[in-house]
Amino acid sequence: MSPRTRYLRFFSPPPSLPDSVLRLLTCLDYRRGIALVAESVTGSGREIIGLGSFNAIDDHSAEVALVVRDDWQRQRVGTTLARRVLEAAEARGFHRFVVLVHADNFAIRKLVKKIGAVVSATMSGGVSELAFVPRHD
Secondary structure, eight states: OOHHHHHHHHSSOOSSOOHHHHHHHHOOOSSSEEEEEEEEEETTEEEEEEEEEEEESSSSEEEEEEEEOGGGTTTTHHHHHHHHHHHHHHHTTOOEEEEEEETTOHHHHHHHHHHEEEEEEEEETTEEEEEEEEOOO
């Protein structure tokens, strides 16, 4: 990922994924949190091109996160991955979602409006917290 993509997703441009974030993404119970990857099949094997996840906030709400590799952005990977994460979360009883969005991340704001109806939004320090419910159209 480019420094800008890392910055928009993690709110800082780390040169590599910190161990604490890696643990958050991989130590999941598959009931209150999951992570899904999007892959591309190439001549040399498979490449991860996106990651989507949810983690429970309480018994009915979950925080959702998403990142797509730069060269795969704007190709509906994020939309498809987000919908699958929401489907998995809803199957586990979660129906309200929260996403933390950097003020400069217009693409994720557009994606959230496409897949959900925003029910509340707050901003602090250049980061918005959007609460939404999924659209089922």
